[in-house]
Amino acid sequence: MGEPGTKEVLSLEELEASVGLRTGRKHILSILVENKPGVLTRIAGLFARRGFNIDTLAVGPTDDPTLSRITLTLDGAMHPIDQVTKQLHKLVNVIKIRDLEPTETVARELALFKVSADGSTRAEVMQMVEIFRGKIIDVSKRSVIIEVTGSFDKIEAFERMVRPFGLIEMARTGEIAISRGRGET
Amino acid sequence: MRAVDAIMECLKAEGVDVVFGYPGGANLPTYDAFVDAGIRHVLVRHEAGGGHAAEGYAKASGRVGVVFATSGPGATNIVTPLTDAMMDSVPLVAFTGQVRTELLGTDGFQEADTFGITMPIVKHSFVIQHPTEIPRVVHEAFHIARTGRPGPVLIDIPQDLSRAEIDYQPVEDVHLPGYQPTLDGNSKQIRLAAKALANARRPVLYAGGGVISAQASEELTELARSGNFPVTCTLMGLGAFPAPDQQWLGMLGMHGTRAANYAMDEADLIVAIGARFDDRITGKLSEFAPRAKFIHIDIDPAEISKNVPAHIPIVGDAKRILARLVGEYRALEPDAARLTGWWERIEHWRSQHPLRYDDSADSEIKPQYLVEALYKATNDGDCILSSDVGQHQMWAAQYFHFKGPRRWINSGGLGTMGFGLPAAIGAAIACPDVPSVLLTGDGSFQMNIQELGTAKQFDVPVKCVIMDNGYLGMVRQWQELFWDRRYSNVEMGSYPDWVKLAEAYGAHGVLLQDKTTLVEDLRTALATPGPVVVDVKVTREENTYPMIAPGAAAREMVG
Numbered sequence: 001m002g003e004p005g006t007k008e009v010l011s012l013e014e015l016e017a018s019v020g021l022r023t024g025r026k027h028i029l030s031i032l033v034e035n036k037p038g039v040l041t042r043i044a045g046l047f048a049r050r051g052f053n054i055d056t057l058a059v060g061p062t063d064d065p066t067l068s069r070i071t072l073t074l075d076g077a078m079h080p081i082d083q084v085t086k087q088l089h090k091l092v093n094v095i096k097i098r099d100l101e102p103t104e105t106v107a108r109e110l111a112l113f114k115v116s117a118d119g120s121t122r123a124e125v126m127q128m129v130e131i132f133r134g135k136i137i138d139v140s141k142r143s144v145i146i147e148v149t150g151s152f153d154k155i156e157a158f159e160r161m162v163r164p165f166g167l168i169e170m171a172r173t174g175e176i177a178i179s180r181g182r183g184e185t
Numbered sequence: 186m187r188a189v190d191a192i193m194e195c196l197k198a199e200g201v202d203v204v205f206g207y208p209g210g211a212n213l214p215t216y217d218a219f220v221d222a223g224i225r226h227v228l229v230r231h232e233a234g235g236g237h238a239a240e241g242y243a244k245a246s247g248r249v250g251v252v253f254a255t256s257g258p259g260a261t262n263i264v265t266p267l268t269d270a271m272m273d274s275v276p277l278v279a280f281t282g283q284v285r286t287e288l289l290g291t292d293g294f295q296e297a298d299t300f301g302i303t304m305p306i307v308k309h310s311f312v313i314q315h316p317t318e319i320p321r322v323v324h325e326a327f328h329i330a331r332t333g334r335p336g337p338v339l340i341d342i343p344q345d346l347s348r349a350e351i352d353y354q355p356v357e358d359v360h361l362p363g364y365q366p367t368l369d370g371n372s373k374q375i376r377l378a379a380k381a382l383a384n385a386r387r388p389v390l391y392a393g394g395g396v397i398s399a400q401a402s403e404e405l406t407e408l409a410r411s412g413n414f415p416v417t418c419t420l421m422g423l424g425a426f427p428a429p430d431q432q433w434l435g436m437l438g439m440h441g442t443r444a445a446n447y448a449m450d451e452a453d454l455i456v457a458i459g460a461r462f463d464d465r466i467t468g469k470l471s472e473f474a475p476r477a478k479f480i481h482i483d484i485d486p487a488e489i490s491k492n493v494p495a496h497i498p499i500v501g502d503a504k505r506i507l508a509r510l511v512g513e514y515r516a517l518e519p520d521a522a523r524l525t526g527w528w529e530r531i532e533h534w535r536s537q538h539p540l541r542y543d544d545s546a547d548s549e550i551k552p553q554y555l556v557e558a559l560y561k562a563t564n565d566g567d568c569i570l571s572s573d574v575g576q577h578q579m580w581a582a583q584y585f586h587f588k589g590p591r592r593w594i595n596s597g598g599l600g601t602m603g604f605g606l607p608a609a610i611g612a613a614i615a616c617p618d619v620p621s622v623l624l625t626g627d628g629s630f631q632m633n634i635q636e637l638g639t640a641k642q643f644d645v646p647v648k649c650v651i652m653d654n655g656y657l658g659m660v661r662q663w664q665e666l667f668w669d670r671r672y673s674n675v676e677m678g679s680y681p682d683w684v685k686l687a688e689a690y691g692a693h694g695v696l697l698q699d700k701t702t703l704v705e706d707l708r709t710a711l712a713t714p715g716p717v718v719v720d721v722k723v724t725r726e727e728n729t730y731p732m733i734a735p736g737a738a739a740r741e742m743v744g
């Protein structure tokens with residue numbers, strides 16, 4: 001295409017718009033925010049107002065006490081991600097947003113599962129826990145509580161495996177993530 | 186000093202000379218501080234009036250408008266002006282009182298969650314937690330309101346904290362790590378835009394309210410002149426390019442001209458400048474400007490490609506970008522003759538489809554005629570014209586010509602009836618040397634009519650012209666066109682008697698219903714000192730045309 005700055009002719013035909021991309025994959029946004037009143041409400045409100053769905057959301061402190069990190073995941077098939085991040089950037093208390101590249105990111109989620117386990121199934125359940133490198137953190141007569149840490153997919157897989165034994169309840173934190181390498185996320 | 190006295194110091198440091206507001210329990214300390222502050226406070230008759238007056242002040246002057254309200258009902262009364270300012274990108278700072286901190290969350294007397302209620306309708310908001318943070322917050326609020334894409338900022342102050350003694354130190358700078366608007370456009374993109382313009386055969390400049398915010402009318406005009414480009418403006422951009430003019434196509438969009446809408450439809454390159462592709466412009470999105478590539482210049486990155494994908498996005502301040510774009514374009518020495526065919530096409534539309542209406546043969550006043558008469562009576566638009574919302578607003582946009590920026594003040598994004606009178610008061614206060622004229626509707630005027638009291642008390646010589654059709658005319662039109670003329674609750678009756686009402690407020694009132702003397706009668710009314718109300722009876726059932734039906738394409742313009 002006609003280089004800017006030269007007199008070479010530019011054909012309008014060559015111009016392409018690249019936007020509103022629906023990437024079709026899951027996105028993990030790591031959002032650094034100031035610890036100011038209402039910051040989480042602002043983000044949640046923005047998503048609700050603009051019709052963006054949050055799949056998971058995790059909030060916690062960072063190494064800097066004035067800042068928090070919000071990690072949220074959303075579906076890039078449903079939303080133009082650039083519009084989501086641009087709207088988020090307009091919030092004055094949002095310092096930085098990273099749309100983390102899956103291959104350059106370590107993401108983990110913690111999940112707790114309460115599974116029925118009586119004498120006949122207990123051994124099988126424990127084996128499953130072993131395979132997923134989970135931990136049994138509480139045992140009662142007819143159930144166990146299992147802690148599993150891992151990627152979203154691993155948690156989902158574990159859930160599928162234990163469900164047949166009788167999944168009584170489950171609690172998940174949503175993923176938190178950090179970029180690989182020396183640089184800050 | 187008390188925190189409230191520090192607020193006054195901060196206001197003065199920000200150059201604030203006038204504020205609009207209304208007192209109550211939760212902001213009593215602030216009102217005490219006004220006694221000695223040396224800042225002019227205009228006591229409105231309703232907080233909504235205060236908010237809109239601050240908007241009118243801001244739109245007319247380019248400075249930040251300031252409004253004060255008490256907690257609870259005072260704060261909820263400014264919800265509409267805040268939303269209006271958000272939609273139209275108007276720089277405002279609103280101070281609301283709040284109940285004492287010990288009462289917060291207890292449903293205390295006049296407690297409302299102002300911070301929560303207003304969160305989605307402000308550019309940013311602050312809730313004061315320590316009195317010492319007040320000075321910094323005030324300056325941050327002004328900074329955020331006026332820079333980048335302007336907008337409303339709210340500061341909610343619990344009563345006890347506003348009274349606290351603080352050690353006031355002037356604040357020299359603001360530091361907002363999460364807020365750094367981009368001002369300079371990317372050079373490469375600007376050069377690319379110049380090249381695209383140089384190669385376009387059917388270009389259109391589509392300018393919006395952002396050109397006015399950016400004070401970039403001169404640069405826009407310069408760009409238009411440099412390439413003999415046709416220009417159209419949105420409702421909010423009127424005045425950004427001087428009208429009438431050979432290169433001026435008129436407003437575009439739902440009630441725009443055919444020339445403007447057809448030019449957008451056939452354009453090969455559209456340069457959007459501080460305009461946000463509202464649905465009143467695009468109509469049916471899939472058929473909007475189907476042949477065009479888009480250069481989009483906007484200070485808000487989120488606007489770019491929000492509704493219409495941009496081919497050459499340029500984020501930054503329109504003034505800076507346009508100035509450089511003109512230079513880059515000229516350097517390419519493009520052949521001006523390439524636009525000859527395009528101008529012939531445009532001339533054809535202009536001559537075939539000028540704005541037109543069937544004038545009356547007798548003394549009846551057609552609403553469009555009233556706008557033309559008002560234009561003449563103001564010496565070809567030598568005034569700031571404010572309007573309300575409805576048919577009269579559209580006819581004003583069509584038939585009044587705006588020679589420069591900040592001469593046209595109206596509510597576009599929210600379309601707030603009742604905006605007009607307080608906004609015209611704010612404009613008159615901001616620009617005392619320019620006549621402030623309001624063209625309103627008989628419906629809209631009643632939504633903030635109480636502000637006539639403000640105008641009288643503070644001697645604001647606002648001239649209110651009512652286009653009196655006895656209808657909520659715009660809604661009536663839609664019922665006629667799209668709901669089989671089944672009129673439902675749009676007839677207003679002939680109340681009140683406007684002349685008597687004006688007189689009750691100590692204003693001058695006059696009734697006009699004769700077309701033959703209208704221009705002269707308007708001149709006389711406008712020349713009458715003080716606030717004036719002119720009731721002009723117009724044809725009752727006239728429709729605003731041309732029109733693109735909602736959701737239709739530009740090609741399907743009717744009327």
Ligand SMILES: Cc1cc2nc3c(=O)[nH]c(=O)nc-3n(C[C@H](O)[C@H](O)[C@H](O)COP(=O)(O)OP(=O)(O)OC[C@H]3O[C@@H](n4cnc5c(N)ncnc54)[C@H](O)[C@@H]3O)c2cc1C
Nearest residue numbers: 393394395399419420438439440459461484503597598600
């Ligand atoms: C009854 C009724 C009928 C209407 N009919 C029409 C119609 O026929 N035609 C029409 O045009 N409108 C019409 N409107 C108005 C319409 O609803 C929108 O308000 C209007 O089109 C928006 O104008 P705009 O695109 O100029 O954007 P604005 O709302 O004025 O927004 C300004 C844009 O400029 C950007 N900006 C701000 N500052 C800068 C800067 N310094 N540099 C660069 N960019 C900046 C902002 O980010 C924003 O994107 C109507 C409204 C009503 C109530």
Ligand SMILES: Cc1ncc(C[n+]2csc(CCOP(=O)(O)OP(=O)(O)O)c2C)c(N)n1
Nearest residue numbers: 575576577600602626627628629657658659
């Ligand atoms: C606060 C508010 N309520 C309702 C509307 C919907 N509305 C838009 S135009 C209009 C009629 C306005 O009537 P009038 O002020 O007499 O103006 P006209 O159209 O007759 O010129 C109405 C009710 C609105 N825009 N604002």
Ligand SMILES: [Mg+2]
Nearest residue numbers: 626627656658
């Ligand atoms: Mg009316």
